[in-house]
Amino acid sequence: MPYIPHTPDDVRAMLDAIGADSIEDLFDEIPAHLKAAGKLDALPEGLSEMDVTRLMNERAAMDAGAVSFIGAGAYQHHIPAAVWEIATRGEFYTAYTPYQAEASQGTLQVIYEFQTLMTRLTAMDVSNASVYDGASGLAEAVLMSLRANRKSKSRKVLVPAALNPRYTSATQAIVENQDVALETVPFCQEKGQTLVDSLKPHEGEDFAALVISQPNYFGSLEEVDALTDWAHANGMLVIAVVNPTAMALITPPGEWGAEGADIVVGEGQPLGVPLSSGGPYFGFMCCKQKYVRQMPGRIIGRTVDMEGKQGFTLTLQAREQHIRRSKATSNICTNQGLAMTAATIYTSLLGPDGLTNVAAHSHANTQALADKLTAIDGVERAFVAPTFHEVVLTLPKPADQVLVALAEKDVLGGVSLANDYGMANAILVNATEVHSEQDLQLFEQALKEVLA
Amino acid sequence: MSETQLIFQLSHPGRSATSQAPKALSDDKLSAIPAHLRRKQKPALPEVSEMQVVRHYTNLSSKNFAIDKQFYPLGSCTMKYNPRGANRAAMLPGFLNRHPLAPESHSQGFLSCMFELQNFLKEVTGMKGVSLAPMAGAQGEFAGVAMIRAYHEARGDEARTEILIPEAAHGTNPATAVMCGYKVREVPVGKDGDVDLEALKEACGPQTAGLMMTNPSTCGVFERQIEAISKAVHEAGGLLYYDGANLNAILGKVRPGDMGFDVIHMNLHKTFATPHGGGGPGAGPVGVSERLLPYLPTPMAGQRDDGSYHWVDSDTLDTSIGHLSAFMGNAGVLLRAYFYARSLGREGMIRVGEFSTLAANYLLKRLEAVGCTAAYPDRRASHEFILTFAKEAKELGVTAMDIAKRLLDYNQHAPTTYFPLLVPECFLIEPTETESKEALDEFVDAMAAILEEARSEPDMVKEAPFTQPVRRLDDVKAARELDLTWTD
Numbered sequence: 001m002p003y004i005p006h007t008p009d010d011v012r013a014m015l016d017a018i019g020a021d022s023i024e025d026l027f028d029e030i031p032a033h034l035k036a037a038g039k040l041d042a043l044p045e046g047l048s049e050m051d052v053t054r055l056m057n058e059r060a061a062m063d064a065g066a067v068s069f070i071g072a073g074a075y076q077h078h079i080p081a082a083v084w085e086i087a088t089r090g091e092f093y094t095a096y097t098p099y100q101a102e103a104s105q106g107t108l109q110v111i112y113e114f115q116t117l118m119t120r121l122t123a124m125d126v127s128n129a130s131v132y133d134g135a136s137g138l139a140e141a142v143l144m145s146l147r148a149n150r151k152s153k154s155r156k157v158l159v160p161a162a163l164n165p166r167y168t169s170a171t172q173a174i175v176e177n178q179d180v181a182l183e184t185v186p187f188c189q190e191k192g193q194t195l196v197d198s199l200k201p202h203e204g205e206d207f208a209a210l211v212i213s214q215p216n217y218f219g220s221l222e223e224v225d226a227l228t229d230w231a232h233a234n235g236m237l238v239i240a241v242v243n244p245t246a247m248a249l250i251t252p253p254g255e256w257g258a259e260g261a262d263i264v265v266g267e268g269q270p271l272g273v274p275l276s277s278g279g280p281y282f283g284f285m286c287c288k289q290k291y292v293r294q295m296p297g298r299i300i301g302r303t304v305d306m307e308g309k310q311g312f313t314l315t316l317q318a319r320e321q322h323i324r325r326s327k328a329t330s331n332i333c334t335n336q337g338l339a340m341t342a343a344t345i346y347t348s349l350l351g352p353d354g355l356t357n358v359a360a361h362s363h364a365n366t367q368a369l370a371d372k373l374t375a376i377d378g379v380e381r382a383f384v385a386p387t388f389h390e391v392v393l394t395l396p397k398p399a400d401q402v403l404v405a406l407a408e409k410d411v412l413g414g415v416s417l418a419n420d421y422g423m424a425n426a427i428l429v430n431a432t433e434v435h436s437e438q439d440l441q442l443f444e445q446a447l448k449e450v451l452a
Numbered sequence: 453m454s455e456t457q458l459i460f461q462l463s464h465p466g467r468s469a470t471s472q473a474p475k476a477l478s479d480d481k482l483s484a485i486p487a488h489l490r491r492k493q494k495p496a497l498p499e500v501s502e503m504q505v506v507r508h509y510t511n512l513s514s515k516n517f518a519i520d521k522q523f524y525p526l527g528s529c530t531m532k533y534n535p536r537g538a539n540r541a542a543m544l545p546g547f548l549n550r551h552p553l554a555p556e557s558h559s560q561g562f563l564s565c566m567f568e569l570q571n572f573l574k575e576v577t578g579m580k581g582v583s584l585a586p587m588a589g590a591q592g593e594f595a596g597v598a599m600i601r602a603y604h605e606a607r608g609d610e611a612r613t614e615i616l617i618p619e620a621a622h623g624t625n626p627a628t629a630v631m632c633g634y635k636v637r638e639v640p641v642g643k644d645g646d647v648d649l650e651a652l653k654e655a656c657g658p659q660t661a662g663l664m665m666t667n668p669s670t671c672g673v674f675e676r677q678i679e680a681i682s683k684a685v686h687e688a689g690g691l692l693y694y695d696g697a698n699l700n701a702i703l704g705k706v707r708p709g710d711m712g713f714d715v716i717h718m719n720l721h722k723t724f725a726t727p728h729g730g731g732g733p734g735a736g737p738v739g740v741s742e743r744l745l746p747y748l749p750t751p752m753a754g755q756r757d758d759g760s761y762h763w764v765d766s767d768t769l770d771t772s773i774g775h776l777s778a779f780m781g782n783a784g785v786l787l788r789a790y791f792y793a794r795s796l797g798r799e800g801m802i803r804v805g806e807f808s809t810l811a812a813n814y815l816l817k818r819l820e821a822v823g824c825t826a827a828y829p830d831r832r833a834s835h836e837f838i839l840t841f842a843k844e845a846k847e848l849g850v851t852a853m854d855i856a857k858r859l860l861d862y863n864q865h866a867p868t869t870y871f872p873l874l875v876p877e878c879f880l881i882e883p884t885e886t887e888s889k890e891a892l893d894e895f896v897d898a899m900a901a902i903l904e905e906a907r908s909e910p911d912m913v914k915e916a917p918f919t920q921p922v923r924r925l926d927d928v929k930a931a932r933e934l935d936l937t938w939t940d
Binding site: 014026027034046064074076089090095103105107110125127129132135249255267279302306309313330334335336344345348349350351367403407419 | 456458459460467468469472473474475476477481482484485486488489490491492494495496497498499500502505506508509510512513514515516517518519520521524526529531532533534535537539540541542543544545546547548549550551552553554555557558559560561562564565571572575576578587588589590591593594598601622623624626627628629630631632633636673674676678679702704705706707710711725727728729730731732733734749766767773774775776777778779780781782783784785787790791793794795796797798799800801802803806807809810811813814817818831832856857860865866871885886887888889915917920921922923924925926927929930931933934935936937938
């Protein structure tokens with residue numbers, strides 16, 4: 001019996017101890033006509049580990065083999081071998097939520113180190129132990145801003161159109177049942193940035209917060225200082241959505257404008273987590289100290305034990321669902337522990353110089369790719385704003401059609417902006433440190449052939 | 453065990469794990485980034501060698517209890533064995549490197565696994581449709597209640613403002629109802645662990661949007677009046693939500709769809725043996741009855757007539773409650789669950805409910821025999837059961853918390869304590885189907901020894917544990933003098 005250790009003798013002895021004749025007797029409180037007997041026929045026969053592995057190997061191989069330039073919120077980076085070898089050690093992999101602190105000091109210290117790393121990357125005061133992903137993290141940040149902004153009575157938040165549209169739609173789906181409205185701020189069609197001028201119509205209006213994405217969905221770098229100061233001057237909190245790799249090169253949100261961002265969220269996947277079809281990733285969430293009691297999710301604190309020895313424990317639990325029930329800050333009751341553990345190991349392995357080099361190579365490779373591709377007739381950069389490691393290109397043919405043709409050559413040439421932005425001929429492309437010169441040339445050659 | 457330094461304390465300026473990062477680039481390669489947007493000071497990340505990192509985190513891992521090391525009988529958490537084969541299969545390069553937005557032409561392998569998993573979950577729960585999108589149990593709950601709301605709204609039934617929840621429920625249930633814009637009304641639970649049916653009937657009305665419940669309940673017993681409950685809620689126009697936290701108890705034996713539930717979430721990190729990972733990631737797929745099919749969260753996997761697979765997204769299912777994450781949820785967790793489902797097959801699924809129930813009833817009887825008090829002695833245990841130490845707390849001053857801490861010294865992870873809230877000084881114990889009889893017997897021996905210690909040396913038990921990396925921690929200090937990040 002897969003994973004079940006009991007021999008017939010064990011079963012007999014256990015039933016005797018219970019005083020039951022058969023296992024079926026143990027279900028005698030379930031009305032007989034409700035029982036599922038014979039109803040699972042659509043399930044296949046069980047397979048051995050060897051056979052399931054063979055089957056999944058075949059499936060996995062079907063999806064392998066292409067060179068990808070898709071980013072749009074999930075990025076390929078080299079992941080040091082040590083990261084997942086350690087993260088999948090049974091002691092991390094098969095532990096539960098660290099409710100029994102004395103028996104969970106490993107996990108608890110990792111989270112405390114993670115919190116410290118994230119605050120240092122973002123230049124913020126405090127961090128939680130992570131949430132599900134970047135998009136749902138933004139939804140939590142929006143709800144948090146309503147609680148934290150005591151000066152505002154509004155249940156509205158300003159969201160740039162240049163924010164990843166998947167973040168906007170997930171946030172919308174999560175907050176709309178609480179009568180929270182997201183109001184869109186248009187982007188500049190020439191620059192691909194969110195301009196303070198576009199915010200001016202909202203001057204003097206009551207919003208709980210302004211969301212600023214750095215870089216934005218188009219890869220463009222926003223003028224974050226001006227946006228932040230405008231929001232604060234108008235009584236709004238600033239929710240920053242940032243790429244963690246970019247933090248090594250770009251001004252962190254804690255230093256934006258005169259006072260810095262108030263809440264920071266982002267997708268943690270670039271820090272050592274594989275693409276893996278979209279998850280499990282983790283969302284990071286940081287804020288200013290004064291808002292920590294409004295932050296959702298698990299938070300770890302350093303304290304001492306009864307002998308005065310350093311130890312780590314869950315703290316501020318009065319915010320959480322298992323204590324406060326309907327009055328909790330959120331219904332969330334997990335973090336993405338394993339992915340967060342991987343990110344802690346990754347960030348420690350890379351260090352300040354390593355992460356800076358990863359960011360610099362990603363930026364430089366994307367610049368080089370854009371230069372190669374825009375040398376092709378009819379291919380141009382869509383926007384003039386400076387970019388980090390992603391760029392929008394306009395093509396002489398419909399983007400959807402070009403991407404299909406590229407995929408036939410095993411080049412995944414980015415994401416079309418046709419559906420989300422009505423830019424029928426535009427694609428969003430990304431390169432990182434993993435792309436070699438040959439990869440860039442492969443894309444260039446394939447695109448030439450497709451456009452010819 | 454010695455105090456482990458923090459990774460930041462190992463840092464020395466100029467040290468690095470050189471082989472792990474590309475070489476430095478000259479600054480002219482960064483000239484396209486305007487100076488005023490550049491970071492002024494490098495982030496203060498640790499500067500350590502590769503071996504220091506490996507040794508540090510390996511040492512930290514040794515300070516954890518884990519299923520791979522200990523019996524872990526946490527009630528309502530289903531800490532069963534997590535097959536290693538599932539981890540290896542989910543980490544095959546083709547799965548690991550697949551971008552979530554890769555075109556369907558390069559996603560057929562992954563989509564086929566997801567499509568089949570949806571079908572397996574439909575079959576074992578008796579529901580009509582399944583979405584794998586929610587990233588955890590709590591997000592599955594959110595999706596479920598959001599669908600209930602979408603259903604009522606689509607019918608113009610706007611008077612329904614309340615969700616009913618039995619008082620024994622998980623804390624996530626009321627927190628979820630509030631996130632979906634509902635008020636919560638709690639329903640009392642009777643002395644036998646079943647819902648107070650008369651009180652429920654009184655609570656039902658035109659304001660009732662639905663009832664959220666777990667069955668077997670968090671009291672560790674099967675709710676015998678489930679059909680009457682279903683009838684009462686449905687007659688009032690409300691829908692029935694099944695919290696799948698305890699699905700392991702009935703897997704293959706009885707299906708939520710057949711009990712009359714309209715929507716259910718499953719915790720794959722419990723029932724389908726994916727790892728808990730120190731607190732996540734999980735996966736919380738939702739299943740629905742016919743009338744909620746239009747509202748399932750997207751994306752889902754679909755199959756065309758020619759056998760190829762495609763995404764079903766909000767552009768084709770515009771009544772959907774939408775996306776709950778940037779992409780499609782915790783795909784890697786879903787692949788592990790797929791491995792587990794294929795490995796168990798039909799017969800294996802049926803055995804899960806049977807043997808988890810056998811283990812719980814055996815453990816309960818043996819613990820009663822050594823002097824433990826069952827909260828519901830006249831009931832069958834489901835896959836879990838409740839002990840109460842109210843007597844020990846009153847007579848000896850030894851609480852459930854003290855006994856839990858002392859168990860750690862016996863190398864046994866403590867059960868869930870002080871939940872459900874309605875039973876004083878309680879343990880909620882769930883042994884799962886993957887523990888051997890010897891492991892269960894060892895736990896019984898440890899409990900018998902601790903009960904004896906509670907009588908002979910109560911002060912010692914109150915100071916446990918003694919063998920862990922730290923003694924009991926000062927939680928008050930942790931909350932009052934917040935220290936949430938390391939300062940060099």
